[in-house]
Amino acid sequence: MIGLIVGSYGFTQFLLRIPLGIWSDKIQRRKPFIILGFIFSVLSGFGLALSKSPLGLLIFRGLSGVSATTWVAFTTLFSSYFDPSKVISSLSLLNFFTQSGQLVATLLGGFIAQNIGWTAPFYLAGIIALLGLLPTVFIKEEVSYDSNNLSLVELIKVGKIPLLLISSILAILVQYFSFVTTYGFLPVYATSIGLSKSSLGILTFLSSVPAAVASLLNSGTFFARFSKRYLLFFGFIFAMLSSLFVPFTKSFFLLSLLQCLGGISRGINYPVLMGLSILEVPLEKRATAMGFFQAIYGIGMFGGPFIGGLIGSSWGISSIFISTAILMLISAIIVVFTVKL
Numbered sequence: 001m002i003g004l005i006v007g008s009y010g011f012t013q014f015l016l017r018i019p020l021g022i023w024s025d026k027i028q029r030r031k032p033f034i035i036l037g038f039i040f041s042v043l044s045g046f047g048l049a050l051s052k053s054p055l056g057l058l059i060f061r062g063l064s065g066v067s068a069t070t071w072v073a074f075t076t077l078f079s080s081y082f083d084p085s086k087v088i089s090s091l092s093l094l095n096f097f098t099q100s101g102q103l104v105a106t107l108l109g110g111f112i113a114q115n116i117g118w119t120a121p122f123y124l125a126g127i128i129a130l131l132g133l134l135p136t137v138f139i140k141e142e143v144s145y146d147s148n149n150l151s152l153v154e155l156i157k158v159g160k161i162p163l164l165l166i167s168s169i170l171a172i173l174v175q176y177f178s179f180v181t182t183y184g185f186l187p188v189y190a191t192s193i194g195l196s197k198s199s200l201g202i203l204t205f206l207s208s209v210p211a212a213v214a215s216l217l218n219s220g221t222f223f224a225r226f227s228k229r230y231l232l233f234f235g236f237i238f239a240m241l242s243s244l245f246v247p248f249t250k251s252f253f254l255l256s257l258l259q260c261l262g263g264i265s266r267g268i269n270y271p272v273l274m275g276l277s278i279l280e281v282p283l284e285k286r287a288t289a290m291g292f293f294q295a296i297y298g299i300g301m302f303g304g305p306f307i308g309g310l311i312g313s314s315w316g317i318s319s320i321f322i323s324t325a326i327l328m329l330i331s332a333i334i335v336v337f338t339v340k341l
Helices: 002-027 031-050 054-069 071-080 084-115 120-138 152-159 162-192 197-219 228-244 252-279 283-315 317-338
Strands: none
Touching: 002 054, 002 071, 002 162, 002 283, 031 054, 031 071, 031 120, 054 071, 054 283, 071 084, 071 283, 084 120, 084 197, 084 252, 152 162, 152 283, 162 197, 162 228, 162 252, 162 283, 162 317, 197 252, 228 252, 228 317, 252 283, 283 317
């Protein structure tokens, strides 16, 4: 049930991101979807706080995925403010701010849960989503009143762009790793070895810090000297190591180090793949391509926790992390043979 609740976040994104990208490209608007995203965040936050059953948690966790679906419009709008040659740098910068928000939220959430109660972080999330809704009215976008009528043939052509396909498949594996470990079963494992609620928040915080730093470095010239194949290969190797040693770790300090390594992996892999996914796509079709990319990686978001839950139920929680490490090693090998940039 934990796997289903965690995975519902990715499942709704898998269902909705391609239609949202197509719709956004068709009307050539991004701002309305961003506003809707905050509205669903408000509903999800307060709904999770008020839920009294696993079914309620499943529904409102799914609504948080509906909110996250609008990330398609967000990333497309943000990258439009930059020169097309800077697409990876711009999305790395956006990912830095995203990771920074998660960094503060996870640290604060852990302490609030420890000192006030489990539902308090969800109430706070609803309040912050309300505050986030206010500045959306000031978003500036160039509005085109010409409808972009994409045909089915053109949509298939967008989805068949090789770099978009490769990026999407690799992104499934990145999200599998994140939602099985950091956002999935690592808190369960940490609780089983006696760590406190606040420690869980600190662990996620320590994952977000290096992810944010790596994303910021990605947005500048530091990583520009390396090929994308090189970056992704080592990103997956870091993910493998951070998952492999979890079952053999009983201390908070060592778990923290592994979380940092996993955070570096996410900070490298995610923005690079997101940028590569639209690198070869015409500007007027980028929301559709981004919707495709983000819908496909949604498979990892809901498939990871579900599969991880099945593995853990059959062979124990340690098997979840060992099997994930093996998958990350396979992912690194896939990068070597598929990414040419």
